[in-house]
Amino acid sequence: xxxxxxxxxxxxxxxxxxxxxxxxxxxxxxxxxxxxxxxxxxxxxxxxxxxxxxxxxxxxxxxxxxxxxxxxxxxxxxxxxxxxxxxxxxxxx
Numbered sequence: 742x743x744x745x746x747x748x749x750x751x752x753x754x755x756x757x758x759x760x761x762x763x764x765x766x767x768x769x770x771x772x773x774x775x776x777x778x779x780x781x782x783x784x785x786x787x788x789x790x791x792x793x794x795x796x797x798x799x800x801x802x803x804x805x806x807x808x809x810x811x812x813x814x815x816x817x818x819x820x821x822x823x824x825x826x827x828x829x830x831x832x833x834x
Contacts, residue, residue, distance in 0.1 A: 779808055779809065779811075779812040782808050783805050783808055783809070786801055786805055787801060787805065
């Protein structure tokens with residue numbers, strides 16, 4: 742969720758307002774290494790399940806679910822305590 746902060750400077754006894762800055766809590770998820778690591782691990786699990794006789798479908802999809810849930814929890818923790826000024830983010834207009 743984006744928040745708006747304004748910078749104020751005092752010049753010669755008066756307050757000048759500067760344009761508001763939009764601050765996002767974290768980066769866009771596609772820009773993080775955690776996302777690409779999760780995608781790689783999921784791809785590796787699915788490929789291993791397709792070519793291996795010892796890794797059945799149920800176990801593979803359970804592992805994929807665990808990896809995805811861990812990613813969701815890690816994104817939630819990252820969003821809860823950090824600030825990111827997303828000036829180069831294409832979705833932040």
